[in-house]
Structure formats: structure tokens, C-alpha cells
Amino acid sequence: MAYIVGIVLFALGICISVALHEAGHMLTAKAFGMKVRRYFVGFGPTVFSFRRGETEYGLKWIPLGGFCDIAGMTAMDEITPDETKRAMWRFKTWKRTVVMAAGSVMHFILGFVVLYLMAVTMGLPNLHPTVEAVIGKTSCAKAATTTEQVNNATCAPGDLVPAAKAGLLPGDKVLSVGGKPTPTWNDMLNTVQAAGGPTVFQVQRGGQTLPITIDIPRVQRLLTDNSVKEVGMIGASAANPPGLLSYGPVDAVGKTVSFTGTMFSETAKRLVEFPQRIPAVVNSIFGGERDPNTPVSVVGASRIGGEAVERGLWPLFFFLLASFNFFIGVFNLLPLLPLDGGHIAIVWYERVRDWFRKLRGKAAGGPVDYTKLSAVTLVLVVIGGGITLLTVTADIVNPIRLP
Incomplete structure (x- = not known):
């Protein structure tokens, strides 16, 4: 219903x-x-x-x-x-x-x-999380293959924290991982999860840029689709994590203007990409996997809206x-x-x-x-x-x- x-x-x-x-x-x-x-x-x-x-x-x-x-x-x-x-x-x-x-x-x-x-x-989506590593009691790299384990993020004494062991400090800004630029937190997260073993991180600390080598372990983690996958982890979290950021009535005006500008920019990009995504739409009709970046109609947008309400999103x-x-x-x-x-x-x-x-x-x-x-x-x-x-x-x- x-x-x-x-x-x-x-x-x-x-x-x-x-x-x-x-x-x-x-x-x-x-x-x-x-x-x-x-x-x-x-x-x-x-x-x-x-x-x-x-x-x-x-x-x-x-x-x-x-x-x-x-x-x-x-x-x-x-x-x-x-x-x-x-x-x-x-x-x-x-x-x-x-x-x-x-x-x-x-x-x-x-x-x-x-x-x-x-x-x-309710807040606006945080599209550009700050790429700063924060090491704390909840930052550890350990396996979590059940919902209970994912929700229990507390680190016990002796738990593996590769970032802290390598010398990454709170407030460090990660510029690149393994030579790949990481302008956003999601970029860093995806790059780390795909990596493993000794990896060089270029870090900005104050006015200096330092290379830090972190030995990235591969651990089993439960994903949003309830599947388990082996990913790389270093035991660090974002200082300004992805999520929703709420503002006061006055501050919200400027933030909304800025966010609207970002949306206009993204909309322009989607319009430019529109023609090249049509073949993927045709392919999906005949059984191919539906690319989430393909255009949707009013029907598709309404269905996604229905799913969002169903899940309370x-x-x-x-x-x-x-x-x-x-x-x-x-x-x-x-x-x-x-x-x-x-x-x-x-x-x-x-x-x-x-x-x-x-x-x-x-x-x-x-x-x-x-x-x-x-x-x-x-x-x-x-x-x-x-x-x-x-x-x-x-x-x-x-x-x-x-x-």
C-alpha cells in the first residue's frame, strides 16, 4: 500500500x-x-x-x-x-x-x-563529503558479514586499524590513493575497497604533502543487497560523511542556492549524455541489465518514488x-x-x-x-x-x- x-x-x-x-x-x-x-x-x-x-x-x-x-x-x-x-x-x-x-x-x-x-x-544530500581521515574507537578494519556485525562498529583492543598503524592522523586530507586522485570521499572509499596490500596515499597535512604507505587488508563485508564481498579497508572515516545536512532558515537559503547550482550543472551533463544512453535503454527492454544511469520516463520516476516511500526514504x-x-x-x-x-x-x-x-x-x-x-x-x-x-x-x- x-x-x-x-x-x-x-x-x-x-x-x-x-x-x-x-x-x-x-x-x-x-x-x-x-x-x-x-x-x-x-x-x-x-x-x-x-x-x-x-x-x-x-x-x-x-x-x-x-x-x-x-x-x-x-x-x-x-x-x-x-x-x-x-x-x-x-x-x-x-x-x-x-x-x-x-x-x-x-x-x-x-x-x-x-x-x-x-x-x-530533513536536510540536503551531502554531495561533496570532506576527504579527511578520522581515527577513533569506531574506526577499525574487520569482517562484518551480518547486519548485527555491521551495526556493531565498536573496536575491541587489538583490532586492526591499518590507517593509524601507518601514521594517518585526524584531519589529514587524502589527495590520492595508489596514484588515483580522490577528490571526494566516495572516490577514496571506492579506490580503497578495490585495493589490497601496501598502497601509497598522498596526504595533505597542514601545508605539507606527505606520502604514507598503508598495508590495506581484504575483509569480508555485507553489502546493501545482502551479498558478501571481500573489500579493502583501512579503518578511517570521513570527517564530513555522506548523508543529509540540515540548516537553519537563514543558512538554508545560501546552501539551497549552491545546491541548486550543482543540480543545474548535473542536469546539463545528463542532457549531453542523453543520446548515448538510449542504446542501453533498448538493450534493457530485451533482457539486458538496466543501467541506473539510463533515462527514465514519468512512469519510471513514479515507481522509484513509490519505492522511496515504501522504505521510508x-x-x-x-x-x-x-x-x-x-x-x-x-x-x-x-x-x-x-x-x-x-x-x-x-x-x-x-x-x-x-x-x-x-x-x-x-x-x-x-x-x-x-x-x-x-x-x-x-x-x-x-x-x-x-x-x-x-x-x-x-x-x-x-x-x-x-x-
């Missing part, structure tokens, strides 16, 4: 995101004096609708999108005589840009609000919701039709074109003829539809699951 509730809640979060996206278009259009004919959430048959002023508001049965019908969004749109002066394409370039970008801005605002509320309540649930909003916001600004970014690109093409025409003493060229772009738009719609179908299919037959 918790799993189903999680799926429903995540789907509801997506619906709210879509509603706010379209509300961004509507509110800015109305603020500039453009006529908004309709504002609907969802597609398909109408559940209900009502009219307030000149705008019809409503809800449709299929909650997988929505639309805001602004009169004269392009010069091709049919408009009535009373709408002529308020047609969107007649307004200044910057106003049309603001209206088209407002949908993505609403996603960014929603994502920021979710992260801020996380920061002051509410921080993960809200982090996924914020990530979804940032991704959709950035993706929607790509300069491709029929995305908002495509319309913005055309608006600015008209502006630059007319500027060059003015320099040559010619009149403005008028609105772009969208019929000439219909073939390109159709190709992009087909490609987008195909990718959506692939990811939805993969998320049904071979979904990404939490470890």
Missing part, C-alpha cells in the same frame, strides 16, 4: 509541476496584456471547466500535461478581430521571451522551494521531485520545436534578422512562417515520441529499482 501511495504522490507532484508550468505562461501573458483564452491541466475529455473573465479554466481526464491557449502565439494562429491588437506575436521580443520562459522558471522555483524545505527539515522522494523539475525546466528551454525554447529561438531569430535588415535599409521581415518548419517539427515530435515510448516500455518491463 505504501508503494502505491508513493506512486500516486509522485504522480500528483508531477501534475502540480505541469499546472504551475502552464500557470507561468498564463500569469505573465495576462500581466503583459495578452489574451489567454484557455488554461487547462491534462489532456483528453474535459472533467469540468468554468469561465472567469475572458479565460476558460478546466481539468481534463489524462493528467499527463496541460496547455495555456494564448491568442496569436504565432502568426499562423487564427484570431478574432477583437484579439488582433492583443495577439502575442505583436508584442515586443522581450515580453514574448518572458512568457515562453516562464514555464521553465516555475519548474526552477518549485525545485528550489522543495530543496529549501528539505534543507530546514522521504528525502530521496523529494530529491527526485526536485530533480524532475530541474530536468524538465532545462529540457524545455532547448532551442527545438515544439518546446518553449524553440519558440524563443524563433522570436530572437526574427529580432536579429530585422536588425540586419534595418542596417541595409529594409523593412522588418514580419513573423516567421511556421509552415516552413512543420517538417522539422514533425521529425522532432516523432523522435521525442519514440524516446518516450522506449523509456516507458523499459520502465515497465525492466525498471530501475533502488538497491
